[in-house]
Amino acid sequence: MQVLDKTQLKNYGLGLNAVDPEVFDIIKREHQRQKDNIELIASANFVSRAVLEATGSILTNKVAEGYPGRRYFSGCENIDELENLAIARAKELFGAAHANLEPYTGSQANQAVYLTVLKPGDRILGMDLGHGGHLSHGAKFTMTGKHYDCHFYQVDPDTERLDYDRILTQAKDIRPKLIIAGASAYPRIIDFQSFREIADEVGAYLLADIAHISGLVAAGLHPSPFPHAHFVTTSTQKTMGGPRSGIILLGEHSAPEFARKIDSAVFPGVQGAVHVHAIAAKAVMLKEAMSPNFVAYQRQNLENSRILAADLMARGFRLVSGGTDNHLILLDLTEKGITGKEAENRLASVRITVNKNLLPYDSQKPTVCSGIRVGTSAITTRGFGSEEIHCIAELIDKMLSSEPTVNTIAKVQDEVSRLCGLHPHIDSIYEQNGHKFALQSPYQLQN
Numbered sequence: 001m002q003v004l005d006k007t008q009l010k011n012y013g014l015g016l017n018a019v020d021p022e023v024f025d026i027i028k029r030e031h032q033r034q035k036d037n038i039e040l041i042a043s044a045n046f047v048s049r050a051v052l053e054a055t056g057s058i059l060t061n062k063v064a065e066g067y068p069g070r071r072y073f074s075g076c077e078n079i080d081e082l083e084n085l086a087i088a089r090a091k092e093l094f095g096a097a098h099a100n101l102e103p104y105t106g107s108q109a110n111q112a113v114y115l116t117v118l119k120p121g122d123r124i125l126g127m128d129l130g131h132g133g134h135l136s137h138g139a140k141f142t143m144t145g146k147h148y149d150c151h152f153y154q155v156d157p158d159t160e161r162l163d164y165d166r167i168l169t170q171a172k173d174i175r176p177k178l179i180i181a182g183a184s185a186y187p188r189i190i191d192f193q194s195f196r197e198i199a200d201e202v203g204a205y206l207l208a209d210i211a212h213i214s215g216l217v218a219a220g221l222h223p224s225p226f227p228h229a230h231f232v233t234t235s236t237q238k239t240m241g242g243p244r245s246g247i248i249l250l251g252e253h254s255a256p257e258f259a260r261k262i263d264s265a266v267f268p269g270v271q272g273a274v275h276v277h278a279i280a281a282k283a284v285m286l287k288e289a290m291s292p293n294f295v296a297y298q299r300q301n302l303e304n305s306r307i308l309a310a311d312l313m314a315r316g317f318r319l320v321s322g323g324t325d326n327h328l329i330l331l332d333l334t335e336k337g338i339t340g341k342e343a344e345n346r347l348a349s350v351r352i353t354v355n356k357n358l359l360p361y362d363s364q365k366p367t368v369c370s371g372i373r374v375g376t377s378a379i380t381t382r383g384f385g386s387e388e389i390h391c392i393a394e395l396i397d398k399m400l401s402s403e404p405t406v407n408t409i410a411k412v413q414d415e416v417s418r419l420c421g422l423h424p425h426i427d428s429i430y431e432q433n434g435h436k437f438a439l440q441s442p443y444q445l446q447n
């Protein structure tokens with residue numbers, strides 16, 4: 001029986017442009033968009049060529065379930081070595097006693113923690129989505145929100161910072177089984193020790209979700225969640241600059257009790273077979289993060305964020321909490337008389353990419369918002385330094401402080417082109433910047 005004829009077999013060797021010009025063309029246009037836009041979405045970054053190569057490698061062909069040495073399929077000898085290497089690097093980089101590298105995303109890493117310590121209906125106390133928290137912390141329309149009894153703490157209305165006394169009072173009231181410390185839109189240091197004291201007081205477990213700040217933590221530029229948190233989860237594509245994926249880490253106090261339980265909560269608890277190509281990409285990311293260049297990169301990221309915050313405040317913008325300690329800032333546009341949605345659209349029209357964001361105690365709907373969130377991780381990777389940041393602050397001011405004229409829009413577009421031209425290739429960002437590795441054409445695009 002002839003299953004696959006010769007032509008079909010030959011087609012397996014053809015490139016994307018020959019097999020699927022439509023998809024090829026979309027990728028090509030997206031590549032161009034990434035080059036031509038100033039990327040200020042705080043959760044965005046650019047991966048190195050090495051990470052990209054691992055992501056697109058033949059490892060995607062390998063089926064593996066379970067963990068190194070305990071697989072449900074054979075032929076896993078290379079994969080076992082790879083996953084063990086990634087695990088060892090994660091433990092070393094973060095000072096963890098146990099690491100699970102299999103979560104497909106940060107959200108699934110969180111779900112695995114919930115499955116490990118919670119029964120349906122148990123109480124969670126996490127940060128309010130509108131105050132900087134994340135969907136995966138129990139928003140009511142998510143699986144987590146439906147399965148567990150989710151409660152939320154907010155920032156102080158005056159300081160717009162976490163108030164640990166208020167959170168303690170609330171925790172005593174609610175008696176959660178799990179407290180989550182971690183945010184997607186909080187520009188200040190998170191005090192994991194205070195969170196642990198609160199958790200201990202009410203007999204709760206503490207999950208530190210460092211999805212946004214893990215790169216800063218790895219570089220020693222944000223206090224580590226260890227030894228305070230029982231569980232630490234992270235995405236790997238944000239400040240870490242790795243593939244779109246997740247990691248779970250345990251410290252030496254919780255590893256003896258929870259290592260095996262976490263592993264079985266990831267697989268088979270919430271996931272299926274391993275994304276082996278993503279394990280490889282995470283291993284590469286972790287190696288990159290161990291180099292002194294990575295620390296230099298994160299320092300520059302913080303410096304860029306600080307400069308952008310100072311410039312915007314000098315231009316009359318109000319920043320939530322009055323500034324930033326990390327890679328992101330939240331702009332309150334109420335006094336400028338425009339909504340977050342309008343600001344996002346105006347900036348998009350000049351190829352500056354941001355997202356509208358709810359502010360603490362926001363009166364607008366989530367689809368409109370009173371503010372925008374701006375982060376510096378991606379442009380820092382691209383090589384932007386203080387001079388470019390000063391220019392970006394000026395451009396944001398021109399676009400948002402008053403209704404821009406056609407003339408202004410054209411001028412700002414020219415300036416965006418000039419800035420992107422200074423760091424032309426997202427393809428060669430790392431070497432230019434002295435930070436990571438040279439990257440040629442990610443997709444070897446022809447024509």
Ligand SMILES: *Cc1c(COP(=O)(O)O)cnc(C)c1O
Binds near residue numbers: 108133136182
């Ligand atoms: C981004 C983020 C996550 C997970 O996001 P994924 O897209 O699933 O990787 C989880 N928690 C926080 C606080 C985040 O910011």
